[in-house]
Amino acid sequence: MTLPTTPTGTLLAILIMALITYLTRSGGLLIMSRVPIGPRVQRFINAMSGSVLIAVIVPMAVEGDWGARWALLATLGAMLITRKPLVAIAAGILSAALWRALAP
Amino acid sequence: MASPSPTGACLNLAGTLSGMRRMAPLALFVVAFGLAFGVAAVQRGLTDIETLLMSALVFAGASQFAALELWGPEIPLAALIASTFAINARHLLMGAALYPWLRHLPNRQRYASVLVLSDSNWAMAAADFRRGERNVGMLVGGGLALWLAWLVGTLIGVIFGSGITEPERYGLDVILGCFLLSMLVGGTRQLSLSILLPWSVAALAAFAALRWLPPHSHVIVGALAGGLVGAWLPASSTRDTKPAS
Numbered sequence: 001m002t003l004p005t006t007p008t009g010t011l012l013a014i015l016i017m018a019l020i021t022y023l024t025r026s027g028g029l030l031i032m033s034r035v036p037i038g039p040r041v042q043r044f045i046n047a048m049s050g051s052v053l054i055a056v057i058v059p060m061a062v063e064g065d066w067g068a069r070w071a072l073l074a075t076l077g078a079m080l081i082t083r084k085p086l087v088a089i090a091a092g093i094l095s096a097a098l099w100r101a102l103a104p
Numbered sequence: 105m106a107s108p109s110p111t112g113a114c115l116n117l118a119g120t121l122s123g124m125r126r127m128a129p130l131a132l133f134v135v136a137f138g139l140a141f142g143v144a145a146v147q148r149g150l151t152d153i154e155t156l157l158m159s160a161l162v163f164a165g166a167s168q169f170a171a172l173e174l175w176g177p178e179i180p181l182a183a184l185i186a187s188t189f190a191i192n193a194r195h196l197l198m199g200a201a202l203y204p205w206l207r208h209l210p211n212r213q214r215y216a217s218v219l220v221l222s223d224s225n226w227a228m229a230a231a232d233f234r235r236g237e238r239n240v241g242m243l244v245g246g247g248l249a250l251w252l253a254w255l256v257g258t259l260i261g262v263i264f265g266s267g268i269t270e271p272e273r274y275g276l277d278v279i280l281g282c283f284l285l286s287m288l289v290g291g292t293r294q295l296s297l298s299i300l301l302p303w304s305v306a307a308l309a310a311f312a313a314l315r316w317l318p319p320h321s322h323v324i325v326g327a328l329a330g331g332l333v334g335a336w337l338p339a340s341s342t343r344d345t346k347p348a349s
Contacts, residue, residue, distance in 0.1 A: 010151075013181075014161060017158070017161075021163070024193055024194075026215050029207075032203035042197060046194075050299065053284045053285070057288075071275065071278040085287065085290050
């Protein structure tokens with residue numbers, strides 16, 4: 001099922017996102033007031049929250065140009081060294097811009 | 105006046121303002137992230153108002169960037185719901201961790217205070233709670249400061265983003281991927297096998313889904329595959345993801 005990106009469709013998509021995000025924010029309190037969250041579920045949520053970010057990045061690495069791939073590698077490298085997201089993102093943008101300016 | 109029980113919780117204006125002050129230095133960085141989102145969203149074809157509305161109502165950076173990846177002439181609803189839920193599912197654990205504290209608040213205050221629950225104000229509020237602080241102002245005030253900063257950043261990004269005509273040339277089209285990757289690495293205290301294994305499975309599953317399954321299913325497939333591997337790993341091997349104490 002898809003929503004068209006008309007003003008109404010977009011507004012609906014944003015409202016749906018807002019609702020789901022609030023459900024995650026309040027859900028922990030709601031669940032805990034009934035049953036405690038077990039260690040296995042906790043491991044599932046921990047692994048899933050990182051996995052979904054990877055899944056979203058995969059198309060950029062697979063279908064993107066080498067500018068995009070260098071950007072991801074530069075971000076990863078800068079992040080591992082500096083642990084500063086803004087530095088890492090800047091390194092990524094710079095790599096893509098440099099590659100596209102210099103590559104034939 | 106609130107009851108003097110040391111295990112209780114209270115919410116008032118003074119505590120909220122103090123929370124905003126304590127969050128102010130960090131909030132400045134959030135302005136920069138909001139700016140990046142504003143630029144990326146406008147490049148993706150969202151109008152200025154839609155971009156600001158998303159930042160105001162959703163207020164969750166990674167899931168907003170991920171949503172942009174799905175944006176096109178049409179928005180795949182199942183993928184949007186799945187990615188928003190999966191990326192923000194960590195809030196469930198964060199809220200659960202604060203439950204013993206927030207349960208002392210009246211229902212309305214309790215569920216209103218998590219409206220602005222986010223990573224940094226949660227971390228600082230959780231530290232307050234462990235110290236025995238009763239005032240939950242850090243959670244609410246810190247969250248409001250982050251929300252304001254996110255909105256101001258988005259506004260600046262929207263203003264600048266509309267003026268850029270060739271985003272690829274300046275590498276601006278890679279902001280989304282780079283942001284998500286930095287959040288992934290930054291949100292992990294230590295890269296151990298117990299987290300790299302689920303991530304590798306997630307990457308392979310997402311790749312396979314991208315090749316052979318319907319469009320946009322890679323988000324759900326990757327998230328579920330990685331989550332299941334994480335849940336199935338023995339409990340002992342996940343212990344090394346937490347700092348030794």
